[in-house]
């Protein structure tokens with residue numbers, strides 16, 4: 358059996374799985390390697406559901422990639438015969454002065470995305486379950502919805518295999534040798550060679566970055582943080598299903614508020630949620646990113662130095678923080694806890710992705726810095742990764758995504 362490939366993809370969370378599917382579609386010989394199971398609940402791609410939205414406060418330059426990804430999820434759904442995306446609409450709301458909310462509106466206007474601007478009373482009339490603050494306003498965007506997380510990973514790996522990719526799980530990559538003509542990949546089971554290697558290591562990336570030259574100081578440094586997703590029983594489950602309840606984000610003043618105190622009622626937090634879909638209950642979580650710029654957010658997020666040692670238990674304060682927000686803004690969902698999952702963000706200093714050839718060696722295509730907002734964009738990321746791995750350049754990437762530090 359040959360152990361030589363054109364491309365090896367290491368890590369089959371959503372990003373590696375998307376890269377594998379896209380590379381396989383282009384007819385090259387490709388191997389995907391995953392250390393755990395496919396899917397698993399130890400990295401960043403688990404928890405039943407993910408938000409997809411297009412009015413992107415993070416930067417309007419993502420919008421063309423969001424259109425492509427939305428279509429990519431629909432195409433994948435058709436290919437595997439199962440709906441991986443449920444459109445629900447997306448409710449963004451928060452205080453007047455929220456810059457993120459203004460950025461949502463600006464992105465919607467700049468890209469002609471269907472949306473409505475609502476005041477607090479209109480939000481409550483449209484969705485009676487929400488109780489915004491009296492001065493809140495919101496943007497209701499049409500093209501937003503729920504993605505099924507683990508099912509999406511499975512579907513990507515399934516189509517990759519149909520397209521000829523070889524896949525191995527429970528096989529950990531231990532070493533990469535870059536000295537020769539081919540990259541040598543050594544796992545706990547075998548040795549393989551390839552012309553190019555895609556590294557999609559999720560929160561394990563910093564461990565590898567430290568071993569590559571130039572090290573993390575010369576490239577974009579990544580911070581891994583512990584994140585908790587909670588599911589709450591609702592008093593009227595029918596009102597929280599995807600046909601009546603949108604994905605939502607409320608933009609508190611977060612990092613701009615002084616953070617040596619915890620807010621009384623969650624009003625400062627940035628919180629998002631999704632209707633009852635994959636798992637029982639309404640999913641609600643705090644979105645707090647620790648980046649180089651947001652050191653003041655420290656009380657809200659816990660840095661993870663070793664992803665294998667992250668605390669996967671639910672701590673009382675994890676639930677209390679989200680529940681305080683739920684009881685203030687969605688009181689009908691303040692029921693018993695039905696589940697919780699710990700997950701990890703891998704964040705860049707500016708919150709934008711780092712995608713492309715790594716400065717250590719252009720044969721390594723590294724995918725990182727998804728900063729808690731990458732899942733929805735996996736189809737676009739997979740295509741960009743395949744462009745770089747096969748053609749050496751990507752016409753569809755955007756200039757935010759470079760690997761050079763500082764950014």
Ligand SMILES: Cc1cc2nc3c(=O)[nH]c(=O)nc-3n(C[C@H](O)[C@H](O)[C@H](O)COP(=O)(O)OP(=O)(O)OC[C@H]3O[C@@H](n4cnc5c(N)ncnc54)[C@H](O)[C@@H]3O)c2cc1C
Nearest residue numbers: 368370371372392400401402408530559700727731732733
């Ligand atoms: C709680 C939470 C909520 C989120 N919500 C959203 C959302 O609503 N919308 C959105 O768009 N994004 C969201 N995100 C972000 C998104 O889920 C992540 O950006 C995305 O899942 C990252 O995928 P990944 O493939 O990079 O990482 P991972 O899923 O962690 O995959 C990395 C893989 O590499 C494997 N690996 C590591 N080292 C090795 C090795 N040595 N050998 C072999 N395999 C290896 C790991 O086992 C793992 O499977 C959320 C993230 C979290 C944590």
